[in-house]
Amino acid sequence: MHESAAVLTRGRRLRFGGANLLRSLAVLAVLYSHISYYLIDDLGTGWWLIDAVYATLVAGLGLNQHLSFLGVAIFMMLTGLLLTASVLRHPPGRFLVNRIGRLLPALWVAIALAVLLVKLGVNGMFSGQDGITTGQSALSFVLGGFFLKPEVAVLGVTWTLVVQIVFYVYSVLTRPLLRAVPIAVPVLGAVLCCLVLLYNLYVPQPYSVPMLTKVAATLPAVFVGQILYLAWTRMASWRWISVAALAQAEVVVLATDIRAYWAGDRYLWTIAVVAAAVLALARYDGPLARWSVVRWTGTRSYAIYLLHTLILYRAYDWTVALVGKTGAVVVFLTATAIAAELLYRGIEVPMGRWIGSVASRIGAPPPRERDPSDTAGSA
Template sequence: MSGGYLHGLNALRIVASVAVVYDHFRGWFASGQQRWTFDEKASATVFGPLRLDSLVGAFGIGTFFIVSGVVITYAAQRESPGRFVARRAVRILPAMWVVLLAVWVVARTNTPIGVTGPVTVGDLFANLTLANFFFSGNAGLDLVTWTLAVQISYYVFVAATIPLLRRWPWLPPALAVTMISVLLSVLHDDGVATHMLRVVVTFLPILFIGQVIALVRLGRLHPLAGLAYGVLQWLLLVRADLTSDLTPAIPGYGRLVVCIALLVIVVCRLTGGVVAGRWTRGVANRTYAVFLVHVPVLYVTPHLLSTTTGTTLAFFVATLASAVIADLLYRFVEAPCVRRYRKWENRGRNSAERAPDDLAGRVEATR
């Protein structure tokens, strides 16, 4: 099947981003004990009747995970393990580090930014390495980064199995099923570290469903085998849900993931029109930046406006500020880091390609 650029996933990433931000806006209004008329009407006419009221944010996170599973599998088909790891690191870490450093600096001024208690240098380093999720006593600077612990775990698995993925594409999905099944048997919610590991293992099946979708689309896996692996990963997700009271603790989450997977399969076939437009791709490229910045902006905006959390003015300013700051983060941190690394990578590749020719020339000159 097709191995080209999946334009439809750009549009889906935008929808997922809106869902996540919208869900956090709802929590923002509720925390300030404010009414949000738009959300009340949406709940009464759309989310409530469809029983989606508690699934808006879950839809966004689940969609990001499956889309990531698809895209990362495509990348793994053409990159070495070392290059794969380096490219993923350059893609996600600099922007995350800049946001966490900015939040830490603002939190040190005692400005309300969603951080509980005073912050220390130790808190900063714990957040920069995501260790704050695995050890108690560290303040969380941007709690949405928990999803990156899941993503990075998936990246590590994919990097380690790239040789197998290319030679025996059926083997990594089988290893993933085995690994997650064993981990679910031994991990329990009885401590900070084990709880976070349990969270990671609970959500990993969603990314592996994305991997299976990609392998089938690429023609590397028979559709029936893909269906079997997808069902097994879904059953592991259901098992994780049934054996934990804490994660994901969202009624109907298993059914939601099935719907998202089907939606991704359909959207992958979209290739033209709006989904392939320049604006769609441009906005989609900024969804990671939006994801990183919107929660800190939500908390700090009412303070800067000297108004009560949840007012209409603060809502519109927070929306605009999130968009502007995300664009700046993408333009001046995320995109430049990727470009500079690719330039360095290409320079090294060109040098390696020239080396045999230079050697041949020197040998010829000595004759």
């Protein structure tokens, strides 16, 4: 059965020429955030760039210390913006295989490296344990360590993939609603996020699931991206767009009040700033968006995101005495760029092509058999 023209219009693609520019800004914010956390909170030192960023973006623009959540919010908002059309266009099985499948190969390589570095004593755990067991290692490959009590995180940054996968599954489950009443999907999402936050706040151990608080507090950034898509495609009126946006704001306010966030109380403002940046840049297709450095950083942003914390701490510690703080950061960035290029070219691209090929066959109609009565035509 073919989809109607109206459904195809609702699932139409918009051209987002600034997506790589936004990904580049996001990954740079994440890199800065972890450098700042390490130098300020762990080492008790500083750096000239941290002073400059604090003066302009933290004290000046009012963002969180260390630019906490800024990069994550950009990545999350892009997820909602770019994938809403995809879930409408593609059959659920194809969508899930394509999206989750593309995350897994690079994730598994990064997790394997993280486990190896912990076993060798080069790196420590991101959740405070002295080491990691075989069972915990196995769970980490499916992000299960985040749901243990206490949490086991061999590669801390991968918690955001839990948020993305939850959004993928939610999108598939609410696909009929998205087709019928699109704006109801982010509104319902806000209600569910509030319920999860309240559940974990009032239900005692061992019945609470702390990781879900983090997921529920982060999903509003994804839903804001979805709301922007619905606004740009005129799938909802501005009145309901405003209602949906306010619903996400209420979730963020609740999450802030119950201290579901991990640094500061400026998360609502951060999401508002990110939304403004996405509005300004997502459809920008000027020279800056086509700059080769931006394109390289944007396309490698996932690999950079996965690998950078495996490299940062030892690269800095081993070189800072020789080349100084700025030199040590340059060494870290160079090593991360090389590792990300290898992961991108060696795993992410070839596996992504193969998974895309597999996904494209899911839900596709079988090839039409040739009717024996057909003729090849006269000579």
